[in-house]
């Protein structure tokens with residue numbers, strides 16, 4: 001088993017800085033609430049927040065989705081929001097979008113809390129895997145359909161602390 005590099009640390013962090021600036025400009029320096037989806041987005045959300053100079057309030061959610069027999073799908077919240085987001089500029093910060101299931105349900109749930117703005121920022125997007133209609137507002141990198149690890153992403157809870165994005169070559 002060999003780990004290959006898909007996105008090196010330098011390219012990754014400089015792209016995160018660019019996206020942070022873009023978000024800051026889009027909101028004219030207004031206060032933002034970042035909702036970091038645990039555990040995968042932890043590394044990305046902190047790096048993104050560090051590169052925004054306007055006020056950023058951090059919140060964390062842990063969500064898992066059921067599909068299986070339930071055609072409607074349902075979210076299981078292991079950790080819910082710790083504050084009221086009504087009338088706030090909310091950015092959902094995610095590590096990777098794959099089928100889009102998690103975020104499409106999460107977005108509906110958060111919309112019902114009446115934020116002023118609700119945007120999605122993802123570090124990685126595997127567009128060709130999409131099953132649910134969902135378009136992120138900010139994407140650092142579109143990637144091919146490979147199982148990736150590092151910078152928060154795990155394989156069996158391991159590799160999250162790799163400072164770059166890699167994939168496993170069997």
Ligand code: IMP
Nearest residue numbers: 097098099100101102146147148153154
């Ligand atoms: P979705 O609901 O199908 O979009 O699933 C997204 C979630 O699946 C992400 O938040 C990750 O936790 C996980 N995931 C999808 N692709 C990968 C990958 O290549 N590596 C690690 N985790 C992944």
Ligand code: MG
Nearest residue numbers: 038039040095
């Ligand atoms: Mg995740």
